[in-house]
Amino acid sequence: MHPLLDGIRVVAFDLDGTLIDSVPDLAVAVDAALVDLGLAPAGEVRVRAWVGNGSLKLMERALADALGSTPTSDWLERGHQGFLGHYGRDPASRTRLYPGAREALDGLRARGLPLALVTNKPFAFIAPILEGFGLEKHFGLCLGGDSLPEKKPSPVPLLHVASHFQVVPEACLMVGDSRHDIAAGRRAGFRVLAVPYGYNHGEPVRDCGPDAVVESLAELV
Known part of the structure; x- marks a missing residue:
């Protein structure tokens, strides 16, 4: 596993720009x-x-x-x-998984790590997209941008993830593609891993201060 996963008990993923190109x-x-x-x-x-x-x-x-x-x-x-x-x-007919996303989710699930999905996309669209890729059973918790009173970059969704799985934030990892994911992770006390290929408004994600960057999520496992 990637060294950033050492001691991690829950992994939270962003969706758009991290797992899928929507x-x-x-x-x-x-x-x-x-x-x-x-x-x-x-x-x-x-x-x-x-x-x-x-x-x-x-x-x-x-x-x-x-x-x-x-x-x-x-x-x-x-x-x-x-x-x-x-x-x-029609939320997913043209949407594609990024290379390495399925391998990462399958590998982490096989290792018994609980997974959460934390996106700013409205909650109603999550299930149809995950079902289209056969990933609906990978996540123990899914949160949309309208699931809670606040969304990323607020830490509230990530703190909810930690509470849901009864794990301290320091034992959780946030995986995302943007400064909003990184800011939410930092404020929640999560470790933060970023991918460089997503949607970060033209700003190199490395400049946003993640703990590590991987070119492909397959590097996690």
Whole structure:
């Protein structure tokens, strides 16, 4: 196992940008929501730069780009509801697991380590995506961005993970791709492992201060 796992009793994973590349499906839903409002589609390249803080923030960024100004609450509500509807009808047909993700999850599960999923994506979308990849049984706990009063970079979801598994935070590892994952892990007292290939708004994830970086999650096992 990776040396950072020494003494670790629970591993929490981020989803988008860490285990899966979901941008192709997110971009289709964002563009459909924009077109519904009479706006120009953004395209996958721009959507990729906006992912990471949950669906509401994603649509806020998309609308700000399309309108050229901060959207009103009415625009944002309509855009967000449109996005949720389009994404909910097809959340995973274009989404792919990153190389090494399945090997890591299978290997950690085989070693008996409890796994949690902590994402800012709405909770309703988690099960369809995991089921599509046959990973629904790997996680003992799944938290979405709307599962608790606060989401990453708040430490609240990770502290909930530690409490759920009755493990001290110092014996937990957070695995993610962005500064939000790293900040949440640090604030919760978790060890933090990062991957460099995800969605970190153009900032090298190594500059965000993780304990270690792996090119592939397969390096965990």
